[in-house]
Amino acid sequence: MVEKNLDFRSDTTTWPSPEMREAAAKAAVGDMGYGEDPSVNELERVAAEMFGKEAAIFCTSGTQGNAVSMLAHTDRGDSFICEARAHLYTIERGHWSVIGSLIPKPVPGVEGFLPPEAVRAAIGRRRGAGPRTSLLCMENTHLSSGGTPLTPEQMKIDFDVAKEHDMGVHTDGARIFNAAVALGIKVSELAEYSDTIQACLSKGLAAPVGSVVVGSEEVIAEAKYYRSMLGGNMRQAGIIAAPGVIALTKMVDRLAEDHANAKVLAEGLQKLGIKLRLPLKTNMLFIDYTDIGWKGEDWSNACNELGWKSRGGPTGTRLVIHYGMEREDIDALLEGLAKLV
Ligand SMILES: Cc1ncc(COP(=O)(O)O)c(C=O)c1O
Known part of the structure; x- marks a missing residue:
């Protein structure tokens, strides 16, 4: 039976399903730092497969997932482009500045979509003065415009601009499953136009804790390094990863x-x-x-x-x-x- 949870404030207020609670209680665990937690490993395997990427890591939260992804794509002093009302820019306490020494170049979007000419203008001349722009961040669904999904076509437009300039592309996909379901497509179709994607397990998918970041082996190894730096090496995290597996396999549709x-x-x-x-x-x-x-x-x-x-x-x-x-x-x-x- 679904426990009633009549709280309109956010989908962050969701409670785990009875199946998630049971999975947490029975989860096989090991030391995640040694790569030996079977439930975390299973969650990461399932996530990578669903998104059509090589690898995944389990993070404590969406904020941590965005932070480690941004750090993985950049060097200190680089700049990044994002939508002017993006959650990672406006809400996440400036991790990109404090930890990454990154310089933001916010661009006003149209329902979350960054007009490619505005992205080009923000990149500027690579060899001219000013900081190197090494990362483009998108948000799907885009919270501030009412939870609007970006389509794969829209994502491709900005992805292509970023790639013309050898930039990394990260998507804050806190609610990317809402986008995929609303568009009637697989999440892997959206993931195609992003090098890393952070997807929250603890919002509409109702897991109690955590996010996954997916990407290539190389970029995920880098993100893992920063996850460790940020205290995300959680040891017997299978207890919270097991509900995450149910979130991905049973709660999307x-x-x-x-x-x-x-x-x-x-x-x-x-x-x-x-x-x-x-x-x-x-x-x-x-x-x-x-x-x-x-x-x-x-x-x-x-x-x-x-x-x-x-x-x-x-x-x-x-x-x-x-x-x-x-x-x-x-x-x-x-x-x-x-x-x-
Ligand atoms: C669009 C978006 N990105 C990232 C986050 C951060 O997630 P967390 O609260 O798990 O750090 C949120 C949280 O509400 C969000 O709405």
Whole structure:
């Protein structure tokens, strides 16, 4: 049975499935630092295979996965290009600066897509003055534009520009499985246009902890070195890697349910006069309740009364649909809200 988890704040709030809890309890373990944890090794094997890459490493979090990937592609003093509202640029405490001495070149995107001419302009002249630009970072799905998936065609455009300039390409794929499911393609089709991809296990896929980074043997060996530096050599990590295997093998297809439930919720809220600020693309709604005269407190209190957790902003908020919420829960919420609006 799915444990109810009616928390709209983020898909980071998901709880492990009963099967994950059992797998954690029974996981075979060894010393990950010696490469001897069978559950970690299995997770890394499964991840590499799904993404169509040579190798993978298990990291403590998406932030650590992004950090070790960026370090693996660059030298101190290099610059990197990313979308101006990218999570790794705006939220991750500047690991790229503190640990990597990297210089950011943020480029405003269009729904997360970096226009190739803007990427070219940001690279500048390789032999001219200024720092070498050695890395391009993409984000798929793109959080700040409402969880928008980048298509393989879009990724290829920017990948090709980066390769014209011998740059590495990293994708923050915290929610790359949401992108693949929404586009109806395999995640390996998106992975083709990135040298490394960080994919979170602990968001919509509901594992309790961790991310994987996938790439070539060479780049993953480099990322592993930095993972160690950042304290990511976790020893008997099979306990948390075993749920990760279930995340990858059993939880991907069900993301389609989250997307369908998000659509039902979006349509229901719009009928009540609550607008969408951004078009719905995957599992996130950005809503605006000003038209019904509600403030943040009204929204939060209404949700609270109906058994949901949500943090209302002054004019609207973000609602993230994930494991632990089912269609009947969305229907009940909409019924309850109809009485309160
Ligand atoms: C797009 C994106 N990238 C990276 C991360 C970082 O993941 P973590 O919280 O596991 O460090 C997040 C977390 O919410 C995210 O939304």
